[in-house]
Amino acid sequence: MTDVRTNQQEDIRTDIRTEEGTPPAAHIIKTEPGESAAAKALEARIYGYPVEALCGHRFVPSKNPASLPVCQACKEIYDAYRAFNDGLNDLPPEA
Numbered sequence: 561m562t563d564v565r566t567n568q569q570e571d572i573r574t575d576i577r578t579e580e581g582t583p584p585a586a587h588i589i590k591t592e593p594g595e596s597a598a599a600k601a602l603e604a605r606i607y608g609y610p611v612e613a614l615c616g617h618r619f620v621p622s623k624n625p626a627s628l629p630v631c632q633a634c635k636e637i638y639d640a641y642r643a644f645n646d647g648l649n650d651l652p653p654e655a
Contacts, residue, residue: 584628585628585632586625586630587617587625588613588634589601589621590611590612590613590614602621604620608620613634614633615631615634
């Protein structure tokens with residue numbers, strides 16, 4: 561009798577999930593130089609695809625974030641960018 565063993569490895573790819581419902585905080589969207597965060601958020605909201613925040617959180621913009629507190633991790637990262645780059649606003653423009 562032949563003993564056939566297979567070497568199976570667990571698939572460890574990252575499963576990217578996006579939040580649903582009311583977000584606990586307003587995140588600052590990660591953008592490339594010259595790219596508008598407001599335009600990126602609007603496009604993602606219209607087409608329903610996720611964006612990535614400075615803190616790494618992925619979500620589909622669905623509500624006006626003006627009534628939410630700013631994500632503390634996003635704020636700290638944005639403040640660090642601002643400290644090293646002259647000309648950045650105190651707070652990012654509202655999306």
